[in-house]
Amino acid sequence: MGVGPGDPNLLTVAAVQAIAKAAVVAYPVAQPGAEGMAARIAAPWITEQRHLPLLFPMVAAAAPRLAAWRTAADLLAAELARAEQLVLLCEGDASLFASCSYVLLELASRYPQWPVSVIPGITAVAAAAAAASSLGMPWPLALQDEGLLIRPTPNSQAALELLLEQAKASNTVLALLKLGERWLWVQPVLEARGLLAASLFAQRVGWPDQLLLPASEVPAAQRPYFSLLLIRQNWPEVLP
Ligand SMILES: C[S@@+](CC[C@H](N)C(=O)[O-])C[C@H]1O[C@@H](n2cnc3c(N)ncnc32)[C@H](O)[C@@H]1O
CATH class of the missing domain: 3.40.1010.10 (Tetrapyrrole methylase, N-terminal domain)
Structure with a gap:
């Protein structure tokens, strides 16, 4: 559970x-x-x-x-x-x-004879979006015809570039887990694409020392394993 x-x-x-x-x-x-x-x-x-x-x-x-x-x-x-x-x-x-x-x-x-019931839990992705919204940084995970892709952060700069292109073309919000040490080289990729200000960095969500910041405020350095990134490249046209 x-x-x-x-x-x-x-x-x-x-x-x-x-x-x-x-x-x-x-x-x-x-x-x-x-x-x-x-x-x-x-x-x-x-x-x-x-x-x-x-x-x-x-x-x-x-x-x-x-x-x-x-x-x-x-x-x-x-x-x-x-x-x-x-x-x-x-x-x-x-x-x-x-x-x-x-x-x-x-x-x-x-052991198919043992009945199992799975109790869902709140994922860090949903908790990060909610915590950011509660701190005055509204972060809906997906709206209207947007997709949402939750996946580990790619292992190379080239793979991240490709993923960002695909996400942009398909109107997909990215939730990148296992960010940690990859932030060192992910940060410059987002900076070069002008994506830092609109991306959310979340570290240790739900813990007393949780950190939620626009990615533009997080220097390129190693981060803890319990960190993730939300990236939205386009917003729907019709919004409040
Ligand atoms: C193996 S996955 C586990 C995901 C977990 N089952 C969930 O539903 O959130 C571990 C990754 O999830 C993210 N993660 C899990 N808990 C987190 C937290 N409290 N704050 C930030 N990121 C977290 C991090 O990206 C971490 O590297």
């Missing part, structure tokens, strides 16, 4: 109720002993439940990731076999670039 992007008040009522009913709260961690972002977000709602950290190493190699998903599914299935009701927490929404999606796929293929 999704726990939203940072603020514990952005969990849905369904998510809070599911945690309250669970005996076990599982959540992803990147290293053994780490707290886990999703667990930290949901912490105010977790009381007596047993904690089950699931190790998902942040690596590109296939073998450790496959092993991690398999192990996670085995651990969850073992809990379910003990008739324990459990929840698996996931930062943001549970179906958008989410570790728990892999576990869902593993469970569906290897």
Whole structure:
């Protein structure tokens, strides 16, 4: 289930109720002993439940990731076999670039007997747009016939240039995740195209230190992993 992007008040009522009913709260961690972002977000709602950290190493190699998903599914299935009701927490929404999606796929293929229900969460993209609008920077994600493309930031300048061209031609707003260190070279590309002032930079949305700024105010430097960019190149003709 999704726990939203940072603020514990952005969990849905369904998510809070599911945690309250669970005996076990599982959540992803990147290293053994780490707290886990999703667990930290949901912490105010977790009381007596047993904690089950699931190790998902942040690596590109296939073998450790496959092993991690398999192990996670085995651990969850073992809990379910003990008739324990459990929840698996996931930062943001549970179906958008989410570790728990892999576990869902593993469970569906290897443990189809266990019923699963997925509780959606507020994605960082929606939270960023709402937070900017609340700070006097109105940021509707999509209007009228606009498209909205949520995807990781491309890995090269050339790929970003192409994406910007395609988005402009198709009237598509871009939400670029996993911005982080890429901001170093993304910033000059947007500057050259005159797109900085109209783009929104969002970092650690929902956390006490959240940062929401027009991209023109963010110097080209590495940013944290939990940062994203919203880019709109055209507005609809008919607007208030
Ligand atoms: C693996 S994706 C997870 C997306 C998440 N499931 C969601 O629905 O928002 C991680 C990326 O989402 C974005 N992200 C997630 N939480 C964020 C936050 N609180 N503030 C800014 N960006 C965030 C960042 O771009 C980060 O690199």
